[in-house]
Amino acid sequence: MRIGFLGPHATFTEQALLTLPESRGAELVPLPGAPAVLAAVRDGSVDAGCVPIENTVEGAVPPVLDGLVADPPLVIAREARIAVRFCLMGRPGTTGDAIRSVASHGHGIAQTRGWLAEHLPAAEVRVSSSTAEAAAQAARGEVDAAVAAPLAATQHGLEVLADDIADNAGAVTRFVLLTRPGPPPAPTGWDRTTLAATTTNRPGTLLGLLTEIAVRGIDLTRIESRPVKGRHAEYWFHLDCSGHVADPAMGEALAALHRRCDRLIYLGSFPRSDPAPDAPAAGVGSPVAALGVATADDYAASERWLAAVRRGADT
Numbered sequence: 005m006r007i008g009f010l011g012p013h014a015t016f017t018e019q020a021l022l023t024l025p026e027s028r029g030a031e032l033v034p035l036p037g038a039p040a041v042l043a044a045v046r047d048g049s050v051d052a053g054c055v056p057i058e059n060t061v062e063g064a065v066p067p068v069l070d071g072l073v074a075d076p077p078l079v080i081a082r083e084a085r086i087a088v089r090f091c092l093m094g095r096p097g098t099t100g101d102a103i104r105s106v107a108s109h110g111h112g113i114a115q116t117r118g119w120l121a122e123h124l125p126a127a128e129v130r131v132s133s134s135t136a137e138a139a140a141q142a143a144r145g146e147v148d149a150a151v152a153a154p155l156a157a158t159q160h161g162l163e164v165l166a167d168d169i170a171d172n173a174g175a176v177t178r179f180v181l182l183t184r185p186g187p188p189p190a191p192t193g194w195d196r197t198t199l200a201a202t203t204t205n206r207p208g209t210l211l212g213l214l215t216e217i218a219v220r221g222i223d224l225t226r227i228e229s230r231p232v233k234g235r236h237a238e239y240w241f242h243l244d245c246s247g248h249v250a251d252p253a254m255g256e257a258l259a260a261l262h263r264r265c266d267r268l269i270y271l272g273s274f275p276r277s278d279p280a281p282d283a284p285a286a287g288v289g290s291p292v293a294a295l296g297v298a299t300a301d302d303y304a305a306s307e308r309w310l311a312a313v314r315r316g317a318d319t
Contacts, residue, residue, distance in 0.1 A: 005030040007181075008041045008050035014152070014159035015136040020084040020179035021054040037133050042071040045078055045182050052081065052183045059088065059177035062114045064228045064242070068180075072271055073200050073230075073240050080198055080272035081189065082181040090116050090135075090170050093162040094142055094149040100165065103127050107138035108151035111177075116151050118171040124149075178277065188249055188273040194280040195248040196225070198271040201241050201261060202232060209264075210241065216260040217245060220253040249273040252303035 007027060010017040011034020018034070021027050033050055035041045041053035058064045072078060090112060094103065106120065107130040113120070120129060130147060132138035139156035141147045149165065150156070157164050203209045217224050226244035247254040249270070262268050 005052070006033055006050040007031070008033045008035045008044045008053040010038055010041055010055055010134055011035050012134065012136045012140060014139065014156040015134045016086065016088055016153055016177060017054055017056055017134070017179060018136075019153065019155065020056075020086050020177070021181075023084050023086065024054070024082055024181060026052060026082065026181060036137075038065065038067050039071055042068075042074070042078065042182065045184065046076055048184075052181050054084075054179055054181050056111070056177050057083075057180045058226070059111060059115070059175060061172050061175050062111045064226075065111070066230065069200075069228060069230050069240070069242050070233070072182075072242075073269060077185055077269065078182045079185050079188070079270070080180045080274050081183045082274050083178055083196065083277045084181075085176050085178045085277045088115065088170065088175050088177050089154065089168055090151050091154050091157060091164045092149055092151055092166040092169055093139060093157040093164050095145070096161075096163045098149060098163065098165060100124070103148040105130060105147040106149045106151060107132045107141050107147040109133070109135045109138065112138070112151045115170050115172065115175055119166075119169040120151070123166070123169075189275060191248040191250050191273075192275045194276050195246070195273055196276045197245045197247055197249055197254055197258075197273040199243045199245070199258075199261070200269040200271060201243065201265045202238065202267045203241070203265055205237060212264055213241070213261060216264065217243075217257050220257050222247055222253055222257055246276075247273075252300055 007021065007030045009021050009032060013034055021032065035044055038055040041055050044050045045053040055068050056065050057068050103124055105128045106124060110131050112135045113129055113131065132141060135152035136156045138150035139152040139160045139162060142150040142162060143160040154164065201213060203213065223246035224243060225246060228242040229239040232238040232240055249255065
């Protein structure tokens, strides 16, 4: 199996990929940017691709969201999340007063902006395609220093000049493993379903979409809007929902959204990487049931009741 990832080696994306079972025994292929990863999955150059999709400081990664709504379709098969630890690194012997330029990925810069402003106020900050590429630039002498993962210092023979420099302690980035469409993983009881939808721009349209989700007790965990390319005032809404496409509630919601939307793209159902709620009380089946929403048994019972009503039976 060949898995592409946002390269080069020693990126946070590679670290996240190595936590996934699909990486075991696979050939890991570094690629120059998230769009290149998505393109390689689409054209069959790789079997799957790993890219960052959001973090707790900067939010969603726009090129990934935009790439997910392109054709041919892709789906998310799995997700991973890692705590992001940034270091300032440079060639051996580099001192702080000699640093006139520092590079990192845009999200790395955003997560260390305050530290850089305080400790390197005169340095020019440059955006690189990845944190690992920034480290490579520092090793080649193209910049004086880089903000990257500790592994990148080892990979490129750099010296860590300052450790743990993020402005927000505990920042987490979520990554997704993308494949061409196929059957989703089996439900685990703690899953996420991701969708993208466009609608006609008229009052109440978005409320109608959200209502279809809310009335079925589905937890909407993320909503982002991105412009439909080339169309003024039209947007893709990216939705993350708790649950699996095999769940009756989710199935009903997807069918209802399909009726309402100009276009609805199913982007996958997969196990969630965040911790499940505390173990449910005895006799309650799954983490979802612990949240107090309708279970599969509840839906089956209601379908039996409705069938009885329709045939005139005593209910």
